[in-house]
Amino acid sequence: MTDAIELPIAANSDVVLVRQRVRTSAQQVGLSLVDQTKVVTAASELARNTLVYAGGGRVRIEVVGNGARGGLRLTFADEGPGIPDLELALTDGWTTGGGLGLGLSGSRRLVDEFDLDSEPGKGTRVTVVKWAR
Amino acid sequence: MERVPILKLGDVLIVSIQIDLQDQGVLALQEDLADAVVESGARGVIIDISAVEIVDSFIGRMLATIASISRVLDAETIVVGMRPAVAITLVELGLSLGGVRTALNLEKGVALLEDRDNARAVAVPR
Amino acid sequence: MTVHGDADRLRIETLLREQEERILKRWLDIAGAAAGGRADHGVLGGRMREIYQAMLRSLSEGDDSTDLRGLLAELSRIQAREGFTPSDTAVLVLSVKEAVYETIEASEETAALRGYIWFSKFVDDLALYTFETYVTAREKIITDQSEQLLELSTPVVKLWEGILAVPLVGTLDSARTQVVMEKLLQALVETGSEHAVIDITGVPAVDTQVAQHLLKTVAAARLMGAECVVSGIRPQIAHTIVTLGIEFGDIVTKSSLSDALAHALRQSGVQLTQGASKRVVVATERA
The missing domain is CATH 1.10.490 (Globin-like)
Structure with missing residues (x-):
């Protein structure tokens, strides 16, 4: 059993693949059905962001644990244009890609830990963690 | 690319999403449905998502758009069979699907459309 | 050493x-x-x-x-x-x-x-x-x-064909509210019920988080095609809700479980008539 998987996000079909792999790993760490759905939805939003805004990137799916409980950590990384204003990007309804503007802000509400790291011109890294209850 | 079949039953179009759709697939369904509503002159559209494991903002937007388009074309859209986990996630995500009518299952969705048609035909004041 | x-x-x-x-x-x-x-x-x-x-x-x-x-x-x-x-x-x-x-x-x-x-x-x-x-x-x-107790203490009961109720008793914390709500939504699907009553008569107090969970449940039920009524809100809780600035929006609230049931029955098209012989006549509009 591998504890970390890395997948490329280069096409629309990869977004579907990411969803499926995240679902499998979420089941593995014993997330409840609702929590599985939440983390898979967040993964779908973030993978699409990576594709739409940065033209592609990759995701790392890791099973983590802190002794008492297990969890799933997803790291989306790209070398795209980056996000100039992080505060604004996390606001509901704010979008530059013609979407609903819920990708970042919405997925933050779906996970337990959310970390956004971006530098204009260098790329963006989003790390999220969902713990099993 | 896989396409979702659109079934016609009387003046109702029924779509059942059974696969994990790619974004293009979602957009294609949106266009196909608009075409089909015009072609068939359907009065109602039922989208069954009981087999759908997640609804993200992209699919959510598609559902809202289909509802708006069909309203313009004088048809009502009803989304049926949303799973509890999906509904909870959508609420958390911040999507309320305003303007989209919902029903627990296909049967109740059809009943909802029939109710409306009866009301139109008879127009009994209560 | x-x-x-x-x-x-x-x-x-x-x-x-x-x-x-x-x-x-x-x-x-x-x-x-x-x-x-x-x-x-x-x-x-x-x-x-x-x-x-x-x-x-x-x-x-x-x-x-x-x-x-x-x-x-x-x-x-x-x-x-x-x-x-x-x-x-x-x-x-x-x-x-x-x-x-x-x-x-x-x-x-x-x-x-x-x-x-x-x-x-x-x-x-x-x-x-x-x-x-x-x-x-x-x-x-x-x-x-306490997990077993959680399971025991949160029954989802059927009040009428198509009407479910969850009588909540005791202190609600975030975790328990979440469990109850998931159970309720699942029961709506399984029984094909379009109406649910969340009765909080037995709940002494709610905090912001619990109130939010209640609101989210009502919203989620709507997405699934079912309507929820919240009943039994005590004066103190009403006070808390207003003080905390929680928007209940267009959610239907009733003071007692029986009012909520009457409301749900009306909504599902059931008419109750009290005749001279105190017989309850039931007529469903929808075939």
């Missing part, structure tokens, strides 16, 4: 090894006396010998005391199952000090006596460890039971 200290420590180790049989016998005597007639000496003796030997290994090998801790945890569990208090178990472990002290006294060695201070600390740690194991095991039992 100083060189001097190391020598003292070594002396104690040697003594423990050389006098193993004697110390073990004394330890068993002392522990057996403390336990009264409740312990099975044969079995307990075997277990104590294992622990003693693991202790020797742990002393000579330095820090690795996994074996020893494992044995102590097992001892703690067995003792607890046999009805001993955690103090009994700790005393059992601590009594090895008395046995060792007597041996040292007999040997009349000052080095060993100085080392005894260090050994005493070592044993104290072990005794504390058995206590910790006991507490951890207890906590696990409590968590398991």
Whole structure:
């Protein structure tokens, strides 16, 4: 059993693949059905962001644990244009890609830990963690 | 690319999403449905998502758009069979699907459309 | 530890090894006396010998005391199952000090006596460890039971064809509210019910989080094609809701469960007529 998987996000079909792999790993760490759905939805939003805004990137799916409980950590990384204003990007309804503007802000509400790291011109890294209850 | 079949039953179009759709697939369904509503002159559209494991903002937007388009074309859209986990996630995500009518299952969705048609035909004041 | 200290420590180790049989016998005597007639000496003796030997290994090998801790945890569990208090178990472990002290006294060695201070600390740690194991095991039992209680205390009941209710009783925390709500939504699908009543008559207070969960549940039910009514909101809770600035929006609220049921019945097209004979006539509009 591998504890970390890395997948490329280069096409629309990869977004579907990411969803499926995240679902499998979420089941593995014993997330409840609702929590599985939440983390898979967040993964779908973030993978699409990576594709739409940065033209592609990759995701790392890791099973983590802190002794008492297990969890799933997803790291989306790209070398795209980056996000100039992080505060604004996390606001509901704010979008530059013609979407609903819920990708970042919405997925933050779906996970337990959310970390956004971006530098204009260098790329963006989003790390999220969902713990099993 | 896989396409979702659109079934016609009387003046109702029924779509059942059974696969994990790619974004293009979602957009294609949106266009196909608009075409089909015009072609068939359907009065109602039922989208069954009981087999759908997640609804993200992209699919959510598609559902809202289909509802708006069909309203313009004088048809009502009803989304049926949303799973509890999906509904909870959508609420958390911040999507309320305003303007989209919902029903627990296909049967109740059809009943909802029939109710409306009866009301139109008879127009009994209560 | 100083060189001097190391020598003292070594002396104690040697003594423990050389006098193993004697110390073990004394330890068993002392522990057996403390336990009264409740312990099975044969079995307990075997277990104590294992622990003693693991202790020797742990002393000579330095820090690795996994074996020893494992044995102590097992001892703690067995003792607890046999009805001993955690103090009994700790005393059992601590009594090895008395046995060792007597041996040292007999040997009349000052080095060993100085080392005894260090050994005493070592044993104290072990005794504390058995206590910790006991507490951890207890906590696990409590968590398991509260989960079972959660399952028990949150029934989803059917009031009428197509109308479900969840009577909530007791303090609601975020976790419990979430469980109840998931259960309710699942029940809506399974029974094909389009109406649900969330009755909070038995809930003394709500906080922002719980209120948010209630609101989210109503929103989620709507997405699934069902309507929820919240009933039994006490004046204090209404006050809290307003003070916290929580928007209940267009959610239907009723003061009592019966009002909520009447509302749900009306919504589902059922008419109740009270005739002269107090007979309830039911007529459903929808075929």
